[in-house]
Amino acid sequence: MNVRSSAKKSLGRASLPPSLRAEGNRRRILEAALRLFAAQGFHGSSMRELAAVAELQPSALYVHFPSKEQLLAELVRAGHEAHHDALRTALLEAGSDPAAQLTALVRVHVRMHASYPELAIVVNSEMAALSEELAAPGMALRRQAAALLRDVVDRGTAMGKFFPPDAYAAAAAIAAMGLRVPYWYSAETGMSIERLAEVHVELALRMLGAVRA
Amino acid sequence: MNVRSSAKKSLGRASLPPSLRAEGNRRRILEAALRLFAAQGFHGSSMRELAAVAELQPSALYVHFPSKEQLLAELVRAGHEAHHDALRTALLEAGSDPAAQLTALVRVHVRMHASYPELAIVVNSEMAALSEELAAPGMALRRQAAALLRDVVDRGTAMGKFFPPDAYAAAAAIAAMGLRVPYWYSAETGMSIERLAEVHVELALRMLGAVRA
DNA sequence: GTCTATACTATGATAGAC
């Protein structure tokens, strides 16, 4: 038997996005779930552990969420919505220049992943634990977010401003850089989130052969 | 309750690296575990499911592996070793030019992740399920692999051949591109693995401001 | 080395008092 309980990871803080309105114990439960799911995975975390972290009895969880899966679904939904809203807003404010649009998308993409690392990890790693029905809204937002980036890359390429070796792969690679940020970046390295975002913007523009707007 | 059994994912093939010597039912079990762990995660897959996929009774699994965790550890070990060996060999054959070294590393990094996507997913996503002792060898190889890349980037930068906005972040971003490949790339898109690797080489060289060797 | 059968524990979720 695995004696995971004796090798408990330090869980640290875990912050929910501002868009997620939740108070009192409902919020405590969501934060506890975020910490646990990010550190141990959905299937690797039990409702008993969750209750312990939230300082409640297991049965009290079910007053706020009908099931463990619905709890995960709420986190995943909030994460996808916060991410997609941030991307869409950034793009709207970026004007019509492809390089400015790409800059805006990469900046906010990286910023979100560095600011809410646990949420990003849960959203990206634990979606397979959701039923198709519960995963569908998140999957849709994910496809839309990917399309936002691909459209910017495609448009810039068509306009003769970007020169990617392959537009699809380049878009995937740009997204990938940001997606991995929560797994390695720590503010304690001395690099600020804003600087991290600017570095990624520069890398992305270089990948596309663009010049800074 | 989740009715996952009624929404079973199609699991597809799952190939072990050539370096992993295993035959007969031991191999079948490893392949079944690779498929299941990649699709549902370690904690999301039961020994009963595993036995069913391997077409054995659950008790037969324990003749070949002492525990579920040891089974995962074997996959994770094989994956890390294959990856690290490939990187090291590629670097040895690349000569002394930083751009050539980077090209070799990125090429093999991407090739491995595209050729063994399930293994890459398990290695990257399920290591938290291992005890510290069982995870340690893999973590060590991972650190060494990251150091190989960072050293090439640092040396090329010191030699005035690379011009990254930030060497550490650039190395992390280059690694990240490859790590995400298993999650989006499919040979059915029409792009070959070799072409995918070359595209990533080009992207990485651009990120560093280098010229092709 | 594989099978049938089963032990023991952990898990998600519920009942009912307060």
Add this chain to the structure above:
DNA sequence: GTCTATCATAGTATAGAC
């Protein structure tokens, strides 16, 4: 809305026959 107590099931792993 939280608690104590508990149910029903699924989980890892083992025993013993062949």
